[in-house]
Amino acid sequence: MDLAGSHILNTTPEVVWAMLMDTDILARIVPGITTLEKTAENEYKAVAQVKMGPVNGSFSGGLTMQDIREGEGYTLNVQQNSKIGNANATVTIDLKPVENNQTELTFDGEAKLSGLLARTGNRVMSGVANSLTKQFFENFEEEIEGKGGKG
Template sequence: MRIEYDYTFGLPRNIVWKYIKDETVLQNSLPGCKSFSEVSSGVYRAELEIKMGPIQDHFALEIRLYEKKLSSLIQLQVKGTGKIGDIAGNADLYLKDQQATTPLKCIIDAKVTGALALAGQRLLEDGANKGLETFFQKVEKDIKRQLYYLKRKGR
């Protein structure tokens, strides 16, 4: 399954780059996130509760983050196991500078197995797109909240 998703942050790229890899921002932003922690440099473990239409499951994920081009490209490898199937995939996040905004293009190649794969590609794609939209909106909101907090603290 291949998914392409575009989002534009109302923030400069250097700010997005700094915070989009932040453990707290990620935990606050991942839909259904129950836990999120860095277990070694660039390797995270997460537990997510997934709800897409009739599909509900609890997934244990391992996420590997690679910074390929400073401030421009992040690559992720994700492996997850749930009761109704497994998921494995790669994601490329491309960030650009554009007049105090940051257009982001996310390209995901994923494979699902088990009963999860039987749900149908359309349902999975719709669920993934909605999840990405929610995630990036929450990331932006959390970044803005943290910047506001730092500004009030005089930093």
């Protein structure tokens, strides 16, 4: 399943970068995350509860950041397991400054699903992924506004 898109955030790339590197902020803005803890340099343990349509489960696993380009982006490797199936994803995240102290966050990657998640079908799972992505960016914008992070 392909994962790709972009969104303009109303703050500078420096503020967006700092927020992406802060586990407390990520735990608040990533939909469904109940626990996010750093286990090593650029490695995290995550537990998420996802309930959306036919997809309902508790996922646990790891996140690893690689190819880190300070202030510009990184590659995120995600391994999440649950009773309803597993998800493995590799997503490249890039930050680009745009006018008026805004930042374009683009992401491009692929997720491999197994178990019930895979059998649910790409169309349903793509809809879930799109909903979670929309919720992530809404949460991100609220966090920026709450921080006064206009840059």
